[in-house]
Amino acid sequence: MTRSRSRKARIEELVRLARKLGIPVRFEERAQVDRAAGTREHQGVVAFVSSAPAANFYDLLKPRPAGSAPGLLVLLDGVEDPQNLGAIVRTSLAAGAQGVVIPERRAAGLTDTVARASAGALAHLPVARVTNLSQAMEEMKEAGYWLVGLDERADQLHTSVDFKIPVGIVLGGEGKGLHALVRERCDFLVSIPTTGPVRALNVSVAAGVVLFEAVRQRRETKKATTDAHG
Amino acid sequence: MTRSRSRKARIEELVRLARKLGIPVRFEERAQVDRAAGTREHQGVVAFVSSAPAANFYDLLKPRPAGSAPGLLVLLDGVEDPQNLGAIVRTSLAAGAQGVVIPERRAAGLTDTVARASAGALAHLPVARVTNLSQAMEEMKEAGYWLVGLDERADQLHTSVDFKIPVGIVLGGEGKGLHALVRERCDFLVSIPTTGPVRALNVSVAAGVVLFEAVRQRRETKKATTDAHG
Numbered sequence: 001m002t003r004s005r006s007r008k009a010r011i012e013e014l015v016r017l018a019r020k021l022g023i024p025v026r027f028e029e030r031a032q033v034d035r036a037a038g039t040r041e042h043q044g045v046v047a048f049v050s051s052a053p054a055a056n057f058y059d060l061l062k063p064r065p066a067g068s069a070p071g072l073l074v075l076l077d078g079v080e081d082p083q084n085l086g087a088i089v090r091t092s093l094a095a096g097a098q099g100v101v102i103p104e105r106r107a108a109g110l111t112d113t114v115a116r117a118s119a120g121a122l123a124h125l126p127v128a129r130v131t132n133l134s135q136a137m138e139e140m141k142e143a144g145y146w147l148v149g150l151d152e153r154a155d156q157l158h159t160s161v162d163f164k165i166p167v168g169i170v171l172g173g174e175g176k177g178l179h180a181l182v183r184e185r186c187d188f189l190v191s192i193p194t195t196g197p198v199r200a201l202n203v204s205v206a207a208g209v210v211l212f213e214a215v216r217q218r219r220e221t222k223k224a225t226t227d228a229h230g
Numbered sequence: 231m232t233r234s235r236s237r238k239a240r241i242e243e244l245v246r247l248a249r250k251l252g253i254p255v256r257f258e259e260r261a262q263v264d265r266a267a268g269t270r271e272h273q274g275v276v277a278f279v280s281s282a283p284a285a286n287f288y289d290l291l292k293p294r295p296a297g298s299a300p301g302l303l304v305l306l307d308g309v310e311d312p313q314n315l316g317a318i319v320r321t322s323l324a325a326g327a328q329g330v331v332i333p334e335r336r337a338a339g340l341t342d343t344v345a346r347a348s349a350g351a352l353a354h355l356p357v358a359r360v361t362n363l364s365q366a367m368e369e370m371k372e373a374g375y376w377l378v379g380l381d382e383r384a385d386q387l388h389t390s391v392d393f394k395i396p397v398g399i400v401l402g403g404e405g406k407g408l409h410a411l412v413r414e415r416c417d418f419l420v421s422i423p424t425t426g427p428v429r430a431l432n433v434s435v436a437a438g439v440v441l442f443e444a445v446r447q448r449r450e451t452k453k454a455t456t457d458a459h460g
Binding site for chain 1: 313317320321323324325326348349350351354387389422423424425426427428429430431432434435436437438439442443445446449
């Protein structure tokens with residue numbers, strides 16, 4: 001009975017702390033708690049945590065501070081593999097992007113696997129989930145963004161687009177590419193000039209190639225400006 | 231006894247075929263065969279196969295046919311993760327490289343995992359294993375290659391190197407970078423201009439960024455030449 005009373009006290013303490021911090025608390029039948037825990041070997045409490053809180057999409061569209069680089073966002077249309085999502089978050093952060101936008105459906109969740117594959121970048125880069133990706137694309141256009149979709153059938157190369165303006169880079173799922181509704185909303189469709197019998201790149205590698213082409217172009221401008229002033 | 235004789239006949243047939251095809255055959259004690267098979271549930275024969283035959287390093291150094299692009303090889307110094315090796319093989323093939331060079335030690339083997347991660351590219355791109363990577367680098371230099379090592383501490387950017395000459399791109403292992411002996415043998419050390427709190431890229435993404443910078447530069451030259459002639 002002592003053990004049981006001590007557990008009750010511990011749970012009451014947890015509930016008090018959770019309420020103080022604004023964390024919702026729900027009381028359920030034992031069987032329900034077992035199911036949520038995935039085991040009967042638990043201590044009567046299950047916490048639902050997210051590896052990273054989803055960011056607000058509209059925060060990503062806010063005007064950037066004067067003097068900072070033009071906006072750079074990455075939109076993922078159906079990237080379902082958590083390793084790829086994590087790698088893309090990592091590369092986006094390293095390339096100086098402000099965030100990644102993913103749809104609520106047909107996308108990898110922000111799990112521990114994603115956090116690990118991002119090498120910690122998920123804790124630093126906002127990832128916003130939107131109900132409707134095509135709708136989000138329209139809102140980005142209104143906020144001054146140009147949308148560049150990667151499509152291996154496109155004639156225009158990724159190096160021929162101007163990345164020195166606010167840009168959203170749109171990438172499709174592995175082996176499926178962009179959905180028709182998403183493709184139609186892109187301002188430019190570009191391809192990476194691959195060759196040989198296995199032409200499609202892994203989506204996280206393709207993201208790196210396009211993001212660092214944007215970085216290259218933006219640094220060239222900065223260098224040219226510095227040279228002119230120097 | 232019929233079953234046993236039939237097995238003996240089948241094994242004799244196998245041995246005859248193997249010898250005809252030049253495949254070495256070795257006879258061992260039952261216990262040894264059990265160990266090699268990893269189970270006692272086998273049919274008395276174990277075949278040792280490689281997912282992809284290793285290529286000959288010296289074949290990769292042979293002069294290229296007139297009119298083809300300058301040589302492009304990728305050297306991996308301690309890339310131990312088979313997913314990364316597979317992804318690099320895939321990207322190297324798609325970027326038009328002639329092959330990948332890996333050391334015999336401290337490297338992922340050419341396993342099924344590598345073949346799968348390469349999306350089939352391993353069957354098309356020669357991967358050569360060398361006993362001594364620094365020695366192989368010296369031989370590449372003699373064959374006219376310039377060696378570009380990726381080192382996140384380097385001041386020179388990967389975009390400022392000339393990739394329009396025969397080039398070997400040298401990449402280090404995840405989180406460890408290039409070994410001192412390998413770094414010293416590079417003609418150029420370059421870094422990708424990353425930013426923020428997680429600056430190192432995944433090695434397969436870094437390989438893609440550098441390889442497609444080489445592709446960009448080589449296409450620019452081709453375009454300029456075509457324009458001049460057109």
